Amino acid sequence: MSTTVKLYVYDLSKGMARQLSRQLTGRQIDGIWHTSVVIFGKEIFYGQGINTTSPGRSHHGAPTQVLDMGETSIDEETFTEYLEEMRSHYTADKYHLLEFNCNSFTNDCIGFLTGGSIPSYISDLPTDFLSTPFGQSLRPTIDSMYRRPSPGVAAAPANAPPNPELATSILQSVAAQAQSNGGPSYQNRPPPLPATQSLTSPIHAITNPPAFSAFLKSHRAAVAFFTSQTCPPCRMIEPVFERLSEEKGLQEGRNGAGFAKVDIDVGMGRNLAAEYSVRATPTFMFFLDGKKIEEIRGADANELRAQVDLLLFQAFPPHPHTKLSLPAIQALELKPILFSQIPPIDTVISKLNASIDASTWPASATQSQAQAQVKQTLATTVTPYLKARFAVPPNAPKASARPPPSATPTILTPWAQATASLATALSIETLFPLVDTWRLALLDPAVGVWIAATPSSSDPISLLLPQANSALQTPSKSSRNYVLTFLRLLCNATSSVPLAQKLLQSSMRQDVTAVLVPSLLHEDVQVRTAAASLAFNVAAVLQKPRVEAVRTGRRLDEPDDVGDWEMEMVSAVVEALDREKDNEEVVHRLTACLAFLLRLSPFHESHQDLLEALQARDKLKGKLVKGEHWNGEGGVGKKEVRKLIDEVAGRLCP
Structure with missing residues (x-):
């Protein structure tokens, strides 16, 4: 006698996924699906363990869809025994919204009852979600709901979702409904005992073929451990596998492998083992881009470690420049070059005030008040701060016990407002003293942090950028002073990490490059x-995270437009080097810049053709002798500069 098997499908988002998914993820997701198996007059689902209720009477209410999954010849007693066996595997502490959830359970049940599987649009949803930038940004947040973060590993996403409040609200709602059995939500349940923290390491528990297929799709490098409850060698090698998953797995943006454990005695594990011709346990399989490339049978810890390392090398080959000996380049400091000269502050402010008085401001009362307000800001806000922070009294001890005061928004906001007024009222010839005050202020870390958080429409660097472009287009002695001071200001700005990041974002990077080149x-x-x-300085800002990524093995994702910009910079630096025939200091800084742009760049293959077309190698080598590329006798004189030039030309240029 056969029995009909039904699949009840619920949308945990209550329609929010259909309405907001395209806005948040860039693709249409019609629902966040929860499923239950309905058979023998019962609805069975996984949340706080395996739960049973009357059909349609669960806390999820009426199902969105009811799907006919076929018929089964298995009797109720056999199925009940199967569920009792599964209870030790589908426990509350193992639940994970993406990896081990209600759909994993129903897939196992459907496979046991009918030999089929749940629809792919349900089982593939986690993979589809994680393939979006929004999904990737929320992955650490989701993991932190179900797993204790590993020691020293931050759970916060590297890139915040586009609407964090909305994202958190949806996640909490979905997670509470998904794991609830109608009682207290997952947020209120007592924490599981340490002995049941089975998912604290990054291991995916796989119980059926569709889940394994989704696992392979979501990991470029993957390791599968086929094990059995009755296998002593499996228990011996399992701690090694767990340590490898922690050391070599995907954590905090690090390049790593996905690790999966398939117990052939649980769910549809034997079906999966048969699909991959697993005849003994333990068996380890290694996958690259979804294709099996290697297999190990037996509990050989050394061979397991070696194959995991080989898999990661194939999936994420190290940058080719890491194999090169580059002592001169590695000796370069990544600290920015700063311009810290302190001008006579009273003289600078006096020049500004004289320029304000001599300038032609509109005669309206409002503008007259604005002119007076600017002068008051300079006198009562800017000058006292600059003197307190930077002016050194005569005969003052070299080391002061009291640290100099930092700027606050109370100082910086009116200062920026005064800058906006002066940028339009004063000519380039008289404006550069104002730029110099900001150049000096940017030696104060608090100023860089404040400008980084200020909208580009009102931050002082953005307000003063157009005048720098204008000064370059109409060269003169006075415009030269403005350009020089503004370049020095930008150099000091790169000493602030958040401000340097802002300067290198797409829109602002273009404006800065238009001045720099x-x-x-x-x-x-x-x-x-x-x-x-x-x-x-700009090249050093790029180089720092690249060096850190190589050191830690973490993944560093850079936008494609960085590659285009980097090629523009390489071209400009090579041309500037070619033209510089006298000044060793300029050659030194440009060569160091080129070294940072080329070494460890993810776009190095594109650079090779460009460097060859520019004849960069010959132009650099030409600096080492007197001739077409250098005027001085015997070439560049400083030993460290010669070593750097030789290394960049000989090792990084084709």
């Missing part, structure tokens, strides 16, 4: 020196 070719040597310093 022509300045590298400026006729004035001081301008070229400041521009070369800024080019070095």
